[in-house]
Amino acid sequence: xxxxxxxxxxxxxxxxxxxxxxxxxxxxxxxxxxxxxxxxxxxxxxxxxxxxxxxxxxxxxxxxxxxxxxxxxxxxxxxxxxxxxxxxxxxxxxxxxxxxxxxxxxxxxxxxxx
Amino acid sequence: xxxxxxxxxxxxxxxxxxxxxxxxxxxxxxxxxxxxxxxxxxxxxxxxxxxxxxxxxxxxxxxxxxxxxxxxxxxxxxxxxxxxxxxxxxxxxxxxxxxxxxxxxxxxxxxxxxxx
Numbered sequence: 740x741x742x743x744x745x746x747x748x749x750x751x752x753x754x755x756x757x758x759x760x761x762x763x764x765x766x767x768x769x770x771x772x773x774x775x776x777x778x779x780x781x782x783x784x785x786x787x788x789x790x791x792x793x794x795x796x797x798x799x800x801x802x803x804x805x806x807x808x809x810x811x812x813x814x815x816x817x818x819x820x821x822x823x824x825x826x827x828x829x830x831x832x833x834x835x836x837x838x839x840x841x842x843x844x845x846x847x848x849x850x851x852x853x
Numbered sequence: 854x855x856x857x858x859x860x861x862x863x864x865x866x867x868x869x870x871x872x873x874x875x876x877x878x879x880x881x882x883x884x885x886x887x888x889x890x891x892x893x894x895x896x897x898x899x900x901x902x903x904x905x906x907x908x909x910x911x912x913x914x915x916x917x918x919x920x921x922x923x924x925x926x927x928x929x930x931x932x933x934x935x936x937x938x939x940x941x942x943x944x945x946x947x948x949x950x951x952x953x954x955x956x957x958x959x960x961x962x963x964x965x966x967x968x969x
Binding site for chain 2: 770772774779780781782783784787789795797798827829831833835838839841842843844846847
């Protein structure tokens with residue numbers, strides 16, 4: 740079974756802090772994704788990566804950056820956290836070369852910015 | 854513009870009845886894929902069913918089937934014989950090629966409640 744592990748289930752940080760959310764997958768998947776989930780808005784794509792050191796902006800990249808130095812790890816960075824970034828963050832991974840492959844998700848990180 | 858539209862924020866269904874959850878999508882690609890996921894209150898995302906744009910048959914997985922109408926750009930999920938454990942959020946998602954890379958976007962979800 741594919742395992743996608745997010746480093747924290749719950750996280751509380753202060754406005755202006757630099758915040759790192761870590762995600763590790765164990766199935767050698769090429770594609771990795773970061774979403775945020777808010778009530779009534781569903782899952783919105785922040786960034787995705789299709790290979791090591793490669794990244795693409797999703798639909799809401801403002802205020803975020805990402806890092807993918809190793810294939811198994813995809814980090815989401817909040818450069819200067821703000822209260823409107825309080826949300827549930829979900830990481831996912833997916834095999835690139837099979838079109839019918841679903842994404843595999845981590846358990847999510849519920850981030851509160853005070 | 855929304856790529857994936859789920860117009861039903863919430864729905865109720867009687868146990869053992871069938872229910873249809875709506876999903877429409879917008880893409881200019883010829884090759885794309887559509888997925889449905891279930892998210893129980895515990896929070897994990899569970900993959901349910903997949904439909905490829907070139908698949909001629911509607912996808913089925915146990916009690917789940919996908920009513921795919923390509924000309925209408927709709928991919929509705931049908932759950933037959935609803936069970937109490939089906940109470941959850943349901944998300945429709947689309948995989949398409951964006952800038953040469955495979956991107957997956959989600960709808961806003963439908964909260965399904967199964968009534969005993």
